Amino acid sequence: MTNKQSVFEEFSDLIRERSTELAQEVTEKQNKKYPEMLSISNDMLTMREELVKLFAESFVLDKDERRRKFKAWGRKAGGQCATLNTSLEEMLNEFPEYRTIIGELLMVKAKEYELSIEEFYEMLNILETDISDVTCYFSLPFVDYQADQLRNSKAALFELSVPVIPISDKVAVLPLVGDIDTSRAKLMLEKALEKSSELKVNYFILDLSGVPIIDTYVAQIIFQLIDSLELIGVKAKVTGMTPDIVQTVVNLGIDFQKIQTYSSLKQAINVIYSTET
Missing domain, CATH: 3.30.750.24 (STAS domain)
Known part of the structure; x- marks a missing residue:
């Protein structure tokens, strides 16, 4: 096992061990920016912890497996968040928070192990790709759900336009x-x-x-x-x-x-x- 592989695994374990703490940090930041989300904090905390664990796991997975897992999480979470009456804007503004908190840990680990620029860039690229993927896969079902709700509302309103x-x-x-x-x-x-x-x-x-x-x-x-x-x-x-x-x-x-x-x-x-x- 190469030193790089060992570092990647240790970093994955570190993120997983701190998943609850990191998810809570994101939750507190989002609640501060969007007080209306306080009522669904517990639901959101669970989903955020799942996502942090997924970010952790991605450092020891190949690209295709990472994308498959983020796609599955994004489709599930996107639909769930839409039903919780969150807005897409609120959720898309959340994903950069993971880049910040995980990126800071990544920088600390890179300095600790004196990773080369290439190795540090590889880890950073994994995180950036994951952020991009989860943003995309989360948005699609969220938008689809909102579109369905709008169609249903229009259909109901249309029915009311012909009152017998x-x-x-x-x-x-x-x-x-x-x-x-x-x-x-x-x-x-x-x-x-x-x-x-x-x-x-x-x-x-x-x-x-x-x-x-x-x-x-x-x-x-x-x-x-x-x-x-x-x-x-x-x-x-x-x-x-x-x-x-x-x-x-x-x-x-x-x-x-x-x-x-x-x-x-x-x-x-x-x-x-x-x-x-």
């Missing part, structure tokens, strides 16, 4: 507000049919008073919606067509004559109740 509201046992209303794009138009069709069947209503009112404009595609979806509702025994009515929508309908040559339209939601409801009594 039962106003009695027989009547449900879909009040639309804002522009209607292709995706929202399709969702409108799906939700109207789904909720009408679920609520077992006799009448479905599509209120367009909050919609600035419609195009040919949206008009076709409205026709399709009304036809589909009729097939399940629900009578559909359209209310709140603004002058701008009426003008667009006329200009596009869209025929709304077969659809029961009313100037306001109140008028449609009054007609329904007068018919029922």
